[in-house]
Amino acid sequence: MSQPDPAQRLEGFLQRVPYIRFLGMQAELDGEAMTAILPFAPHLVGNTMIPALHGGVIGAFLEATALTQLWVSQGSGKLAKTIDITVEYLRPGRAMTTYARADLRKVGRRVANVHVEAWQDSREAPVAFLHGHFLLSGD
Amino acid sequence: MAVDLELIRQMGQHMATTVPQAAALGFRFVSVDRARGTLEVPWREDLVGDPGTGVIAGGVVTSLLDHVCGLAVSAAADTVPFGTATLDLRIDYMRPAAPRAGVTAEAHCYKITRSVAFVRAQAWDADPADPIATAQAAFMLNRG
Secondary structure: OOOOOHHHHHHHHHHHOHHHHHHOOEEEEEOOEEEEEEOOOHHHEEEOOOOEEOHHHHHHHHHHHHHHHHHHHHOOOOOOEEEEEEEEEOOOOEOOOEEEEEEEEEEOOOEEEEEEEEEOOOOOOEEEEEEEEEEOOOO | OOOOHHHHHHHHHHHHHHOHHHHHHOOEEEEEEOOEEEEEEOOOHHHEEEOOOOEEOHHHHHHHHHHHHHHHHHHHOOOOOOEEEEEEEEEEEOOOOOOOOOEEEEEEEEEEOOOEEEEEEEEEOOOOOOOOEEEEEEEEEEOO
16 A cells, blocks of 8 residues: 555644644645644634734644644654743734744654744744754653 | 732633633633632543543643733732733643643742743642643733
C-alpha cells in the first residue's frame, strides 16, 4: 500500500484532534515546512472592545503549531508533550486571519526546543512569539 | 483605595462568562478575593487535545491560565474598570490532566504598579497540591 500524501496525512491529523477543530486551525505544507493558519472566528475573541483575539488563543495556536510541526517532522505518528512554553505578546491579535511558522531549533533524542512566530497581515509585524521545550515520543 | 470585593466578584463573574472565548470554552467562575481569582473549565469532548487519551488540550489550559491571571490583576487593582494586555506568559506542564477531567486554575497577582502587574497561577484537575501546570505572567495595565 502506498504512503498517503504528506498534505493529506497532515489534514487527517488536524481533523482528528478535537481541540484543533474547535480552534479552526488549518495548515499548509511546503516540503516539511508548515504554515499554520487560524481564520478569525467570533468565539476566539478575548476583548470585544478592540476586538482582539484572546491571549490564550494566540498561545494555544502557537503551541499547536509547534506540536503539529514536530508531528510532521518526526513522522513517528505520536504527539510530543509540552514541557514548558513562554509566549511573548507584541501586539493585539486583530479580527483577521493569523499565521504561524515553527522553527525546530534543536531536536534531540528526548527533547525539542522550538520557536514559533505568529503574524497577521505582515510577517514583518509579528503578533506573538513562543519558545518552548517538548518531550518527544518514546518516553 | 482598593475597590469593593463585591464589585470585583461581579466583574469576575462577568469576565468568566461574557468574554466570547471564555464562554466558548465553558469557563465557570469559582471565586475571587483581593488580588486572587479562581476559574474552572469542565471537560468536554471537543476540547480534547489527544484523541488517544481523552485528555483536555494544553491550549485550553493556556486560555484558562491567561484568563484567570487577568482576573487576579483586576482583583488587585485600585480602580476598575481598566484593560489588561498580556506581555508574556510562561507555562510549565507538570503532567497531563487525567482523562475526561476538567481543570481548575487559581491566580495571585503578587505585585501591581501603575503600569505593570505580575502574576503567578497554577492549574490542577483533582488536587491543588498536585498541579498539572504552573504559570507566571506579566501584564500591562491600560488605565482609562
